[in-house]
Amino acid sequence: MSFQLQSVLITDEIDTQCVEILQKNGIQVVKNTKLTKEQLLTEIPKYDGLVVRSATKVTADVINAGTNLKIIGRAGTGVDNIDCDVATKRGIIVMNTPGGNTLSAAEHTCTLICALSRHIHRGDRAMKEEKWSERKVLMGNELYGKTLAIIGLGRIGKEVALRMQSFGMTTIGYDPIIPAEVSAEFNTEWMPLEKIWPLADYITVHTPLIPQTRNLINDQVFSVCKKGVKVVNVARGGIIEEAAIKRAIESGQCGGAGLDVFESEPPKDFTLAKMPQVLATPHLGASTTEAQKRVAVEIAEQFVDVVRGKSLFGAINAHAMTNALSPESRPWVVLGRKLGQVAAGLNPGNVENMQVTTYGPSLKQAGSYLSAAILSGLLQNSPAIGGGDSATLNLVNSPALAKQIGLNVKNTHEEAAPAPYTNVVSVIFNNGFRLSGTTSGGNALLIEVQGQQFSLLPTVAADMKNTLVKFSITTSGGNALLIEVQGQQFSVPASLVDVALLFKGTGNPQLLPTVAGALASAGMCVSSLTVSVENDGQKWGVATFATPPTEKCLEVLKTIVNAAVLVTL
Numbered sequence: 047m048s049f050q051l052q053s054v055l056i057t058d059e060i061d062t063q064c065v066e067i068l069q070k071n072g073i074q075v076v077k078n079t080k081l082t083k084e085q086l087l088t089e090i091p092k093y094d095g096l097v098v099r100s101a102t103k104v105t106a107d108v109i110n111a112g113t114n115l116k117i118i119g120r121a122g123t124g125v126d127n128i129d130c131d132v133a134t135k136r137g138i139i140v141m142n143t144p145g146g147n148t149l150s151a152a153e154h155t156c157t158l159i160c161a162l163s164r165h166i167h168r169g170d171r172a173m174k175e176e177k178w179s180e181r182k183v184l185m186g187n188e189l190y191g192k193t194l195a196i197i198g199l200g201r202i203g204k205e206v207a208l209r210m211q212s213f214g215m216t217t218i219g220y221d222p223i224i225p226a227e228v229s230a231e232f233n234t235e236w237m238p239l240e241k242i243w244p245l246a247d248y249i250t251v252h253t254p255l256i257p258q259t260r261n262l263i264n265d266q267v268f269s270v271c272k273k274g275v276k277v278v279n280v281a282r283g284g285i286i287e288e289a290a291i292k293r294a295i296e297s298g299q300c301g302g303a304g305l306d307v308f309e310s311e312p313p314k315d316f317t318l319a320k321m322p323q324v325l326a327t328p329h330l331g332a333s334t335t336e337a338q339k340r341v342a343v344e345i346a347e348q349f350v351d352v353v354r355g356k357s358l359f360g361a362i363n364a365h366a367m368t369n370a371l372s373p374e375s376r377p378w379v380v381l382g383r384k385l386g387q388v389a390a391g392l393n394p395g396n397v398e399n400m401q402v403t404t405y406g407p408s409l410k411q412a413g414s415y416l417s418a419a420i421l422s423g424l425l426q427n428s429p430a431i432g433g434g435d436s437a438t439l440n441l442v443n444s445p446a447l448a449k450q451i452g453l454n455v456k457n458t459h460e461e462a463a464p465a466p467y468t469n470v471v472s473v474i475f476n477n478g479f480r481l482s483g484t485t486s487g488g489n490a491l492l493i494e495v496q497g498q499q500f501s502l503l504p505t506v507a508a509d510m511k512n513t514l515v516k517f518s519i520t521t522s523g524g525n526a527l528l529i530e531v532q533g534q535q536f537s538v539p540a541s542l543v544d545v546a547l548l549f550k551g552t553g554n555p556q557l558l559p560t561v562a563g564a565l566a567s568a569g570m571c572v573s574s575l576t577v578s579v580e581n582d583g584q585k586w587g588v589a590t591f592a593t594p595p596t597e598k599c600l601e602v603l604k605t606i607v608n609a610a611v612l613v614t615l
């Protein structure tokens with residue numbers, strides 16, 4: 047998937063290095079951190095890239111207004127301020143900078159734990175209010191020998207564990223995807239949540255805010271914790287229910303809370319933040335010069351790497367693209383899309399299952415991007431997804447849209463390609479329609495339609511059993527070549543450049559000259575014409591043109607063939 051970025055809008059406070067790196071790489075940048083929502087909606091169509099931190103809410107209406115948006119970058123970790131589902135459906139890459147602010151967030155967490163244990167915030171307030179006598183009531187606790195429960199043992203959770211162990215704390219924790227052996231490597235005993243709650247003196251949360259973690263710590267959890275348990279949230283407001291913290295502090299069940307993040311930011315109601323037992327900071331976890339430089343540089347470099355086709359590091363919604371960035375993969379992406387278009391033209395109607403088989407060593411890692419490319423061609427005009435908006439279908443959104451309409455995709459790979467090809471792609475649908483193709487010299491070639499191979503090529507026997515139509519594609523000299531549709535190979539693999547005309551005719555030996563004559567008399571400048579071998583009285587054919595063909599050639603052809611479709615490639 048080729049990727050060009052011309053202009054990027056930055057709407058949150060981000061280190062200047064982000065701007066410098068993007069500009070040095072030829073990308074225009076506008077930084078405006080003062081835009082209202084209405085102004086953002088007006089401005090966003092001018093840009094193909096957007097960079098934000100947590101303040102800008104990249105909601106569905108912003109994404110939909112961004113008609114040219116290709117990529118949204120989060121200079122930081124949490125992407126909960128970005129509607130990732132809508133971005134994915136629009137084919138927009140969303141990426142964050144995982145790890146760039148890990149140490150700062152971990153240090154902030156440790157700072158809150160330490161400060162809570164010794165009432166630093168209350169002592170400081172007392173001094174500012176000239177109340178020396180407060181020292182009598184601000185009795186603290188040592189951290190030594192206490193148990194810290196860490197919910198979420200990812201990047202930040204792990205760094206918090208390592209740091210708090212140096213105070214002599216025992217660390218225990220829970221994470222659904224980090225196994226006990228891994229947490230044991232950083233001396234943290236993995237436990238189920240119900241075992242954790244009664245053991246913890248301190249609880250700190252380091253998970254994303256997702257349905258499973260919203261209100262993870264609530265009244266019921268507080269009720270089974272030790273009396274006086276202290277809680278810390280430097281992850282996202284709402285993982286510990288704010289109303290429950292307030293109630294637990296009032297009842298004495300909770301001995302204190304360190305909160306950097308809030309259910310609403312800024313909070314609509316500061317009552318909780320103002321409680322003496324609460325140590326509150328205004329989302330400062332990542333606010334260090336080091337973290338801000340890191341995330342600014344990282345997001346800019348990640349954008350540049352995507353443009354250069356080097357890497358998709360940090361992308362959270364573009365799995366199919368991961369192996370599709372190299373120059374060698376480009377003809378295959380083109381070919382996949384063309385196969386999808388050909389299939390849509392020749393096999394209209396809804397399909398429920400699609401199986402893509404890649405053959406040959408070069409395509410070992412290509413299954414996911416080739417199936418996404420085929421889907422992008424197949425679904426571009428599909429009424430099931432609102433049809434006709436071809437510009438928006440790409441490797442990012444086509445898998446998600448296929449899932450949405452219940453189209454299941456299966457990828458398989460076989461090392462040996464059918465001779466004489468080195469690499470081939472075949473696609474078969476549940477109704478049996480199949481095609482095969484390959485690439486050569488940058489062109490997409492059709493080698494077989496519906497089990498009928500094009501002459502001069504050996505039969506791809508294994509692919510043609512019990513099937514009706516199948517495409518196969520390969521690459522040769524960097525081009526996409528369609529080598530077969532439905533088992534019928536093309537005598538000369540069909541190059542799928544610009545606009546190709548596919549037709550299905552009878553086994554009449556005069557099919558090729560008849561079609562050539564008809565096209566010539568319709569004023570078409572034919573640059574290549576090839577037909578497959580005959581099977582069951584049918585032959586498939588492909589024509590390409592030196593000048594764009596008109597719909598008229600279709601009309602002319604339909605009088606002499608069984609089916610014909612123009613495919614724009």
Ligand SMILES: NC(=O)c1ccc[n+]([C@@H]2O[C@H](COP(=O)([O-])OP(=O)(O)OC[C@H]3O[C@@H](n4cnc5c(N)ncnc54)[C@H](O)[C@@H]3O)[C@@H](O)[C@H]2O)c1
Nearest residue numbers: 123124151198200201202221223252253254280281331332
């Ligand atoms: N306050 C700040 O300024 C600040 C700065 C950086 C990150 N953060 C936030 O911190 C959080 C953690 O960041 P990270 O970089 O460590 O992320 P991470 O992805 O490395 O770790 C998160 C962990 O949470 C785990 N998890 C998911 N669901 C869970 C559940 N139901 N119960 C327990 N664990 C669960 C995941 O498996 C993962 O291991 C994120 O929400 C991020 O947005 C806040």
Ligand SMILES: O=C(O)[C@H](O)COP(=O)(O)O
Nearest residue numbers: 099100101122123124332
């Ligand atoms: O998830 C994050 O990276 C933090 O919450 C930091 O947010 P910020 O970039 O707005 O400081």
